[in-house]
Amino acid sequence: MVKGLIGKKIGMTQIFDESGAAIPVTLIEAGPCYVTQVRRPVSDGYSAVQLGYGEVKPQRLAAGQLGHLKRNNLPPLRFLREFHEKDPGVQEGEILTVDTVFAVGEYVDVTGTSKGKGFQGGVKRYHFRGGPKSHGQSDRLRAPGARSSGTTPGRVFKGSRGPGHMGHERVTVQNLNVVLVDGERNLLAVRGAVPGPKGAVVMIKAARKG
Incomplete structure (x- = not known):
């Protein structure tokens, strides 16, 4: 069975457990996702499942993407992601929902x-x-200081830390506990924060180290 979904981050809130303690959670609109392709070792060299999420107008996609989805009579989907699974146990064209993939705890x-x-x-x-x-000193409060030695090597080594572009990179937060699963509203609540702003597309997978 595939243990993964594509979703959209809604935002953070808090819920209360039976003892009244507040639990900080992130709400994710997880799925429904369509199985758009099943990768097999015989034909593709590896085993994986490609899922699609987010229905859009046909004119939003390229002709190649539309043709890929029409093979299984699927609607136009904006986001396609692969999940590596040794034994997927699904067929192309199936629909995966949050309550069939994940459970509380x-x-x-x-x-x-x-x-x-x-x-x-x-x-x-x-x-x-x-x-x-x-x-x-008057204007060096936030300066990085010396970057390297002088004559030898006389340059800054590649990969050295310093000023530059920050953020907007792929990040994975591991071992988040599932606190709430709402199949009717396609909602998944996990304890803690997840990467990205509100509305960001995220991939939810079973914990590798859990």
């Missing part, structure tokens, strides 16, 4: 694109300490 990994922060300095990006706040 399970642990999941959520993958998404983090919020973009633009160009940031070393203090915010890598928590550099910055310069001294006294002893006569």
